[in-house]
Amino acid sequence: MxxxxxxxxxxxxxxxxxxxxxxxxxxxxxxxxxxxxxxxxxxxxxxxxxxxxxxxxxxxxxxxxxxxxxxxxxxxxxxxxxxxxxxxxxxxxxxxxxxxxxxxxxxxxxxxxxxxxxxxxxxxxxxxxLKVDLTDLGEPTTVATHSSCTARREMNVADRIDLLLDQLQNVTRIEPDNAEECCGFGGTFAIKQPEISTAMVLEKAKAIENTGAQQLIGQDCGCLMNIGGALKKQDSQISHVHIAEFLWDRTHKATP
Amino acid sequence: MNDARNTILSRLKTASIDQTMPLARNISNSVNWSSNYKVQLFRTQLQSAQAEIYDATDHSWLMTLQHICQAKYLKNILLSPTTSWGEAIIENSTNLPSLKYYDDPVENWKQTLFEGIEAAFTSTYGGIADTGTLILWPDTQEPRMMSLVPPVHIAVIEKSKIYNSFAEALKAQHWNETELPANILLISGPSKSADIEQTLTYGVHGPKELVVIMV
Amino acid sequence: MTTKFRTQFAKALAQHEVRNNTESVVNKLRKHRLAAFPDQAEWISMRRHSTAIRANATSKLPQLLEQLETNLQRNGIQVHWADTTEQANQTVLNIMRFHDARFIIKGKSMVSEEMGLNDFLNTHGIECLESDLGELIIQLAAEKPSHMIVPALHKNRKQIARLFHSQFPSIPYTEDISALAQAARRFLRHHFATAPVGLTGVNFMIAETGTLCLVENEGNGRMCSTAPPVHIAVSGIEKVVECLDDVPPLLGILTRSATGQPITTYVNMISSPRKPNEKDGPTAVHLILLDNGRSRIYSDPELRDTLNCIRCGACMNHCPIYKHIGGHAYQTVIPGPIGTILEPQKNGLDSYGELTQASTLCGACQEVCPVSIPIPKIINRLRWEHIRKSSCSTPGAGSGRRKTEAIIWKIWAWNCIHPGAYNRITSVATSMRRLADRILAKISPWTAARAVPRLPDTTLHERLKALKIDNE
Missing domain, CATH: 3.40.50 (Rossmann fold)
Structure with missing residues (x-):
């Protein structure tokens, strides 16, 4: 579009x-x-x-x-x-x-x-x-990213998350394999077609697991809840967090 | 069936049509490569589709043809005796395999055509550089099955008739102003299939080998 | 709710060999397509042009069909119209009987699949033989195509080797793809030479010149349209384009989108039967124009875009759902995203409406569609028609409406337009989150593969209120 x-x-x-x-x-x-x-x-x-x-x-x-x-x-x-x-x-x-x-x-x-x-x-x-200029205050870490299908194909903003993360000095960003493929959430799809949705999210979770990242970052909580839930179910060490929370946590000085 | 025709057309005609998006036909990418580049591109594209390409001249192409026939151990070759190419071949047939002519309607010798002919030699109506394509306008002299049934198809093409693109060939050869032949063919390599595991294999139903002599 | 399609999808997901075969081929096709459009700007301009060509042709469809008919007839090609698949089948049968023919050799044609032609002719004592390698494999296995372009994509070479060996015991068992193809060549060659009638599909019909274009790699389409004395072409009415100049752009984007090729081995343009003094080619050429619901689809300006499809298969190659469940799970002639919008419109939402649920609306299909068909938008539209109360042109509209579901959405909507109620409910849910967690854990479609998200102690509304964020 x-x-x-x-x-x-x-x-x-x-x-x-x-x-x-x-x-x-x-x-x-x-x-x-x-x-x-x-x-x-x-x-x-x-x-x-x-x-x-x-x-x-x-x-x-x-x-x-x-x-x-x-x-x-x-x-x-x-x-x-x-x-x-x-x-x-x-x-x-x-x-x-x-x-x-x-x-x-x-x-x-x-x-x-x-x-x-x-x-x-x-x-x-x-x-x-806003053309933000971020200064990373966090410990070195590796993150995997997941851009939602709407970010990618409806809003055409999938790369913004990468641009923001790349401003953070201590963050290594890894794009999982098949990054452009849907995670299988699809709103009510996950409930109406749970078998297909499960097959899709398991594949996505595996690709993210394969990155060896510590955290999964995304701009859409639907996908994060879906992929994060699958990772957690498999006792993965990878936690998921929304880009806003991740950015704020790493760039603000905690008030003592 | 006239009922069906009228039903369908009247249903289509009652539909409301919005303003359609503008269609500008003449903006299509009008590349204009040098003749050298066109020949080179034509060659590369055809080669990547597994065709064999030979460079020849007005004088040497017959020798090239002889060489091809010998290298492939061809026992016979089908050709038109009445094209200028065919006439030249007939005049210099000493080192060539047995020459066969398509001078009978196919019904009279279909079995032989399918089982006994090893190769066919045809001329071409032109070529397309960007896709590596031969244009054939089969006619009474060179019927359409010549480029289809024998396992080897040897085609000769004049470099001067290689166009940049299909779109350009259509225009340059005024296709829409002529009565089109029963069958026009664009041929871009030997017959192939990737129906099993998306793995390419050659010579499925059409020719197993396509040999192109450029003069 | 377990339904016909959900059961079928679940079954398909359990077929690991089919899934592996499908995924492996689909991945190759994706790679090939990507390599065929190295320049994004060029892709955009090619796509814009092709979209305009198809939109133009569709907007003038009745006029172009009349022009096509006139020109085909002038050229000596006989034109038959069929409102239904039954009429189309009957027309083929009549032609067969006229020529006293009991055998027909077929090139690849999705429209003949749509007609169920083989079964129909078999019941009338006529033998059909598929000659496209993929279609032959499918016919030998007594299956249906699982893909528009690569009909046997769900089978690997070992399965095909076993199939060939059981069907052609004289051929030694081989898993060599080239040897398998050569076996098919030898088997079919005799039939090409002797078949009284050949049948093919059509890729484009050119109204300006009265020409049928067939696009293929193997040569089976050429064989079927050249070697037998009679050629029957079958096509949907939507395949017409205005003029010759429209063919090169569509052809270029079709083959690139389908398999990544700049062009197929053969582009076969048929404008007439054998002419006087010609020595080969069929003496009779027939074209059957099939409607089967297309003119109804045409009546709706939004759904009409469905008819712009040029059958490249890129949507299914890039669909994550197709990749996982494969083509057969759709139980339709045409699977994948385009099938998801086409088949319910053709055959009714009552029997195929649930297919519209087989999509996350991720948009991958539309992104690769060479003629920009807004597939997700049409899926959304059909989901609405499936559950709407009032009737509309699509057959089976409203058949998917379930009382409980409708009530749930009503309650949801009421809740969302009453912020007071909404905030009380979300606030109660978070404050009683231990209980809520336990309830959520029981949503088995979700929890089968995923942990339940833990509710926080307060909502965003509450947190921002506490932070005194301006509430205008």
């Missing part, structure tokens, strides 16, 4: 955070770290407390009325003309690519174009707009 932004814009003072439901419920520290990373760059963060989910699970399952209702509830929460940051390419992609289709022919269709243009995946925003 060829998406070019109407405006890349200068560095903004204030942004919205779209925390995503998965981070809200399972990986809140990724969301907190996102706020820290943004604030350190001098960006004020607004987190509308009424936000819930972007609607993607229903959209991908064919429940368009339900997806539309949920999406519409989010749409109203981000009225100011400032960027919306999602620490997930999957949710950012939903808003950016699918909202305009979902709202096609609806009275509020036009506002989806505006919101779609303002939404950024976190690593995309850190590199392209």
């Amino acid at each position: 060829d998406f070019t932004r109407a405006s890349a814009g200068p560095k903004p003072n204030t942004v919205y955070l779209f925390g995503t439901c998965l981070i809200d419920l399972l990986y809140p520290q990724a969301g907190v770290s996102t706020v820290h990373l943004l604030e350190r760059e001098g960006v004020n963060v607004i987190f509308p407390q009424a936000q819930t989910c972007c609607g993607q699970p229903a959209w991908n399952s064919g429940y368009r009325d339900e997806a539309l209702a949920v999406a519409r509830a989010q749409l109203k929460l981000f009225p100011r003309p400032i960027p919306i940051i999602a620490p997930s390419a999957s949710c950012a992609g939903m808003i950016r690519v699918h909202y305009p289709t979902l709202f096609k022919g609806e009275p509020d269709e036009a506002s989806t174009f505006d919101v779609a243009d303002r939404v950024y995946e976190l690593t995309e925003f850190l590199t392209d707009i």
Whole structure:
């Protein structure tokens, strides 16, 4: 998909955070770290407390009325003309690519174009707009990366995670074999087709295990939960962590 | 079946058609290589498809043909007696295997064609450099099965008729302004298959060997 | 919920030999394709051009079909239209009977697979013989193709060696691929020479000139369309292109996408039967144009893109699901991502709707599609049609709607549009996380291969509130 932004814009003072439901419920520290990373760059963060989910699970399952209702509830929460940051390419992609289709022919269709243009995946925003300059304070370590399919093929930002990690002096980044292949999460796919999903995640987990890395880093918690869960089930020593949390942990001075 | 025709077409015609995306046909990559480069590319591409290539001149190609026939121990070769190439071969047939002519409709000698002919010699209508391809326009003189049935196909091509690309050949030879032959062939190597384990093997149904003499 | 397809998928996953064979070939095909498009910018421009050619042809489909028919007839090729596969089969049978023929030799054709032609002709006492090496293997094994381009990709050389040895006892057992191919050559050669009728598929039909293009490597398509006195070509109505100039770009991207070749060994362009004074070629050439649901698909502007497919197989080669389950698990004529959107539309969502679940929507298929078919978007659309309440043009719409599932989504949506309720539930879940963990651990589809994610003690909403992050 060829998406070019109407405006890349200068560095903004204030942004919205779209925390995503998965981070809200399972990986809140990724969301907190996102706020820290943004604030350190001098960006004020607004987190509308009424936000819930972007609607993607229903959209991908064919429940368009339900997806539309949920999406519409989010749409109203981000009225100011400032960027919306999602620490997930999957949710950012939903808003950016699918909202305009979902709202096609609806009275509020036009506002989806505006919101779609303002939404950024976190690593995309850190590199392209904030142009962050990171200083690594952590111990030497080796990490494996997993870019989500939405980061790769929907948002076209798969390389941003690499650009950020490569700024960290003590981090060795390894890309697993078959990196471009889906981990088998696919939202409700993992529940509806668990046998295929399992075959896919086991292959992915093996490729990551083969890197010999200490940690698995990704920009999407769905994939991380899936691959991380498989690694853990196999008693692997590789832990998984969201890029925001990893970056913040390694680059801020702990207050004594 | 006329019913089916009308049903299908009327269903298609009731569909609403959006503005289609623009199709600019003349922007296709118009490379223009030197004749030397074209010949070289043509050769490399055909060789990588396992064809044998020989360089010859207007004078030496007959000797090249003799050499090829001897090296392959060919007992016979099928050719057209009426093309200028065929006439030249007939005049200098001393060191050549037994010459066979396709002068009867195939029905009268199909069995022999399939089982008794070892090689066929044909001319070509042109060549394509970027894919390493022979263009054949079979006709009454050189019927289409000559390049299909015998295990060895020897083709002669004039270097001057090698085009950059298929797209260019179509245009340069004005295909859309002529009555097309019953069958046009683009041939880019000997017959092959990768249907077993995606491993290439040659000579499945068509010729096992493709030999190209460039003059 | 265990269903027909889930059971079939699980069975396929347990077939390790098939999985290994499929994965090994698919990996080779991926590598070959990658090497065939070394320059990203060139790929983009080739793809844009091919997409425009197909979109243009599809937008003018009825007019181009009429033009094609006129030109084919002027050239002496007989054109038959078939609304259904039954009509198409009957047409083949009529032609066979007209020529008093009891044997037909076939080149590779997915449309003839779609028609179920071999079974149909067999019941009418006509013998069919497949001559594409892969198709021959499949026919000898009494199976169906598992791939559009490489029909026997699920079999390795040892399995094929055993098969050939059992079918042709006179041929010594060999695992040598070249020797196996030569055995097929010897076996088929006599049939090419004697068959009264040959049948092939078609890759492109050129409206401007009335020409049928066949693309292949082996020569079986040439044999079937040249050696027998009668040639029957079968094609879906969507295979038409406007003019000769449209062929080189499509051909170039087709062969590169399929197997990484710049061109196939043979491109066979047929414009007429044998002409006066010609010494070979069939004296009668027939084209059967098959609809079988295509004109219905055509009626919907979004679903219509399905018909732009040029059958290169790249989508299945790059599909992680195809790689794991193989082609047979789809139980369709055309497997993989394109089959996932094509087959439910053709045959009904009631019988094939669940296939739309066989996708993570990862987008690998669309990424490699030479004519940019938005496969994930169409899968999404068909998932909607599968469960929607109102009817639409796709047969079987609404057949996948399950009350419990619909209620779950309703509750989920209500919860998500009522932030108060949403926050209370997530907050309760995290504060009672020991209990929640135990409940989660019972989601067996998930926990069979994965540990359950541990719930944190507080949600992001709570943490950011505590940090006094601006809530506008």
